Amino acid sequence: MAGSEGSSGGSDAGTSGLRHWVFLDGNRWLITAVVCVAVFAVTRGLVALGVLAVGPSGNVPTVFGSGITSGVFTLVTLTLTVNQLVSSQVFGKPDSLRQRYEKGARLRDRVAELSGRSTVPVDTADFVAVVGEALDDRADSLRGSRQGTASADAGGAGDLATLASDLGDFADRIARVSGEMKPVEAISATAGSDYARFRRRVRAETAGAELSDPVADDLDAVEELLGHLSVARQYFKTLALHQELAKLSREIIYLSVPCLLVAVSVPLLYRSNGAAVPEPALPWVISAAVAVVLAPLVVLVVRLLRVSTVMRYTVSTGPFAPPEDWPWNE
Template sequence: MSADPDAGPDIEANAETETEIETDRDTDIGTANTMRERSNESRVKLWATMTGNRLLITGLLALSFFIGFVVVGEWFVPNFESTIHSDSMISYMFSTMISAIVTGTTLVVTISQIVISQENGPLGDQRTRMSNTMDYREYTEEMIGSPAPADPSAFLRQIIGATERRARLLRDSIAGNDDEQLRAEVDDFTESLIENAEEVRDELEGGSFGSFDVLNAALNYNYGIKIFQVERIANDHPEDLTDEDMSILDDLKSTLSMFGPAREHIKTLYFQWALMDLSQMILYTSVPALLVAGSMLGFFDGLSLPNTTFGVSNTILIVGAAFTVTLIPFLLLISYIARVATAAKRTLAIGPLVLRESQR
């Protein structure tokens, strides 16, 4: 049978495509590790949603709202002052805010009850929780070869240090292998893992639970894709790997797998801590917000004010400042939930599941 003369270019094109795919796969062993590299988002956005101090973010939101209110009232609503003194505008604005503050405070109490309810339970449930925790710690102690620390940041550092040690063992074990491609893949993979481990351990050093620093550092350890790479190396080179090599790969996979539930547990504890902080802050700020709203309802019409300050109407300044103060509980909610929601979104999957297009 004669060959199809048109098939040659297609076969060559397919072969080139397969070669490109194989080459890309080989060069992608060292993957993006930090959260910013994986998300392809700006530092400003990550700071605003994740790493920035929540009280500072709330203050910036309040300042931005106040400035925006004054700018709109002064330059885009020329009859603002006459409008605010008529048609019961003050009464409408601040009576609505009183209702919103009371409703929001009730919501906060509900959130607190939900968080607290997760800690309550009969003796049997508490015993099961304790037993599962101790089983995990005992397994971790066997893996790291030393007692598991009680401090969350030190606990994560120990697990990450164990993955780093096993990565070095893997690199040394494969160094004398005859397969050049396997050596290159393992070198790239272990170099990426060791570099990521050293960076995250430095970030965890001195971190105290309650702040976002511990969880933020843990999010920078891209353990899921590392598990996948271990599985892929073992699957692609079964004939080139010795029993000792496979044993080291299995140990490395097990150690990486232990980091997942440890991070998720610390993340859960941080979420509960943050929501309780949020509840307290909203309760603390609700009282002055109600006081300001009530004062504006009762006393604003009787105030005698100079017309302007620095060329801006004092009426606009006072109404804008008062309205901003009444919004602070809501702005606190925005700043805290932005962090919790962003962290939750970035950790939806546990294990070697890649959800972001930038990591595929």
């Protein structure tokens, strides 16, 4: 029984790791290549079984000459739409751009003040790490406080110590975020509802309690830093997703040219009395052509799979909790 349970646990862990790789960490080009190879293999198998007809009497020229060609042009149009979506987020009038800059500068200055630094990093991931370090410092200050409340209430002091310990663990995880990490890894490290739940616990700790001035100052700083962490995380997610969508547009453009060439060339292989390639090679050629023309669609799917996963589980910017479970834990 124990061995069976261990085997089941290992299988679940392996499945979870595979799903995590497919949804987030996996190289999008590698996943695209694997899917295209699978499409080639399935198509070749169906041709061998006689399910698909690729001979001169089949409908291959019509499918490639009209349907697939129009589909590629549709993907190119979609790419232009995605580019417009990304571009619309960075364009603006001078007044609105100045307001964005000033708000960002105030946020940086305030975090520098709360963290006791003269400056903070310009890299967004490193900025998130600075917020984590500031939270860790405040947690250490709360943990080292000998007098949790002015009334010396044992229960209140215990709750404060627990909060400080939990906050320190959370801050350590956030502080490990760095600009050297992949954007998706950094987003994954900061995802979840911990910041909102800690904010609620801080509010509960300060409500109606007689706190010493140092403890009250630390708790106020923690609450403010948690809000700044939420904003910084969402901003970092916005930058990362903009880059992801920009990569998607570029990759579809790269693949559209060879796909159009293949879609136009395949009908030209067929003649009224046969095909331009030997009949034994025709199934292999058509199977490869199907895999090539579907490559832009596969790229679109695997890129949007990552984008939609990140957006779903980092939806909250305020003091509300987004979903806790990632898809591989559901």
